[in-house]
Amino acid sequence: MYSEDITKAMASGGIAVGDTVSVKGGNISVEGELMPKTEAGNDGTLIIKLKSGYNIGIVFGEGVSISRVSARSAPAAFPFTKPKANTRLPNVTVLWTGGTIGSKIDYRTGGVYMTVKPEELLYYVPELSGIANISINHLFGTSSEDLTHLEWQKIAEETAKAINGGARGVVITHGTDTMHYTASALGFMLKNLNAPVVLTGSQRSSDRGSSDAFLNLTCAMHLAAKSDVAEVGICMHASSSDDRLSFIRGVKARKMHTSRRDAFRPINDRPLAMVRHNGDISYTNQYRRVAQGRSPEVEVSGKFEPKVALIKAYPGSEPGVIDYYTGKGYRGIIIEGTGLGHTPVSIEHEGRSWLPYIKRAVDGGAVVGMTSQCLYGRVHRNVYKNLRLLSNAGVVYCEDMLPETAYVKLGWLLGNYSGDRAAELLCRNVAGEINERVSIDEFLD
């Protein structure tokens, strides 16, 4: 609720939240939509949404007045009509899963909710219809933190169905928080992939002036419609400006910033391609190409073992957590170790050495994989004595694979193979997740 002063001024002017108002006072004169007080905001500050989409706050102090320009209009019937198919354009299927790209600000709380209809975004981005004939398949409207392997399987199946049904490419709109987990899962689950599969989303909701939703969707559509990359990747801003977007191999991608539009980075890899708003694509890495002519159908190898854990090793960390997981029937554990792939192993600190716990888990049939919390670089099983102790205990060193990717990969491997075979494949490249060599240029860039 706004302050008593503001509430009074609104009452006397017949003003309701959502109305277009004019606010004047001193050297201020603005017109825009009156927003509700946000939960965190000061109750004496008017929040006005300008036509640009930005909100400004104006302290309702002496000399400031507010008057109504027009009442909040009832939302018009949605004016979208599906464009006619253009036989000269490729067919692209959009799989809609939710996330910020499908969200709007809720006026009551100032929070973001999943309320945009897919068609609405196409209406706001008419150029999409000039790139491809678009079919939209609304799968979920879910925040990405709530997705699980069940949704990964569904997305994989719908992707395969779309491609086998004639789509030249697939765009998947998705919340950004776990987009790299989903992209990794699709990278492993889709067999004989012969089309670009492009995940995209936005860091700012699409009703904000600074939203990255439109450009991300446009560039993702260009990639799906034109690129010859037969891989699963993420298309998001490459820098804080709007000049180009990167297409990053899903199994090598990571969200590295909580809020920036260029939050996604390739780790131990280069982007597959850079894309511009006008559709220019420049390839910047090796990749699997779309084969010419007839190719086998895309198949889904979607089985997944959910009893896999991702745990972090750190000074003072409690190795008993391994027993906790194996006791619950877990068949795989990925450790995010320190440096080259360490856990505490000293016998001087009683009960804090991870070695006996790891040995017990491996002897009991679990697969234990090692990655690094450094993220960049490669783990190594024999530079230091402590690494050899872990390796001899049966820990699989996962090369330059990301911890999150290793987690998804191990769940997928254990869903489809025996434990022994899963352990073998964990440290071998299956879908681009392990690079033989990493150029020194690929650090933090």
Next chain:
Amino acid sequence: MYSEDITKAMASGGIAVGDTVSVKGGNISVEGELMPKTEAGNDGTLIIKLKSGYNIGIVFGEGVSISRVSARSAPAAFPFTKPKANTRLPNVTVLWTGGTIGSKIDYRTGGVYMTVKPEELLYYVPELSGIANISINHLFGTSSEDLTHLEWQKIAEETAKAINGGARGVVITHGTDTMHYTASALGFMLKNLNAPVVLTGSQRSSDRGSSDAFLNLTCAMHLAAKSDVAEVGICMHASSSDDRLSFIRGVKARKMHTSRRDAFRPINDRPLAMVRHNGDISYTNQYRRVAQGRSPEVEVSGKFEPKVALIKAYPGSEPGVIDYYTGKGYRGIIIEGTGLGHTPVSIEHEGRSWLPYIKRAVDGGAVVGMTSQCLYGRVHRNVYKNLRLLSNAGVVYCEDMLPETAYVKLGWLLGNYSGDRAAELLCRNVAGEINERVSIDEFLD
């Protein structure tokens, strides 16, 4: 063991591992020390350590011969004599804790062991004695993955003792893997700090030609002897070249690469200073300054609650692990959530929502803090509905603090304060670990 061919050639030439040998054949002619076969190496490849410190491998094929130049000399008595104190130089105490900077290759295994005596490094870096009068205090010879809060307390006490005893600054040599955890712990534990405390180490052992040990130690010594930063920081290479090193606030530092010399980066912060080999220091951030004149003694607030865990939330993650920890008497949990600070909360995926587990832990008196696995950026407790659900359940949102720092901080807070007070202080800046605002320039740079 080398191959039979090599073993025979060594026997007939009276050659032992460690001898200086000459290897000739085709267009190859090298002289150097014969190294043992490494565990991972091919047994038909001679490993020769050149005078430069680099090892090369030569396939012992047709036309290649090996002959002895000189026998391995018995190690000379160590020639180090402590330089006389120069009253015009400041006093700096070096606390020696182990790590790669204090290590050498073990010829038997090719592995790295902690064998360098502190004096040895001073002998190899004579310029150190031109920077300060150096006292060396050998605390441990430990790989950093095996350090715990017990060692952090000991290092804090020895640091305080050194400064209160007249040291102008302190250099701490340390393994790199957990250097940022130790630096964070010291940042919280040292009260009334009135001198630079500089942690350094190396990514390559000091008997290798490419070792970063010498330059790191020299620049750390310059900082301890001359800088007016009254904080705990990490001094390591700022780039892959040797031109400058950065001094990074310990609570904002993170090891971001498994092997590069410039692995340490400030996250959501700028470096405190840049340092050159010649001792030039340029300050690049705000910092706590060394006070002029008499100042109170440095005190150690060293209590630490080891029953704190750092756990990661991800798609499919098992919230029962929270019960596991609280059941073992854990009083604090730091979650590395996704994006702005999420865990799964959906009730549609039965048993996978973290909400009831978090509520139960908080109601039972535990402090639960939220950080982001993105690392860069800031968590936020009310942009999305799911964030507000977690926040309302009592989760403390830790601003732009690193997960590792939050873990150390919470252990320290619970060692020194009540749970309620610890929860209050967790999201307030205590030692530079929380920045009010983060410049957009500070991402991945």
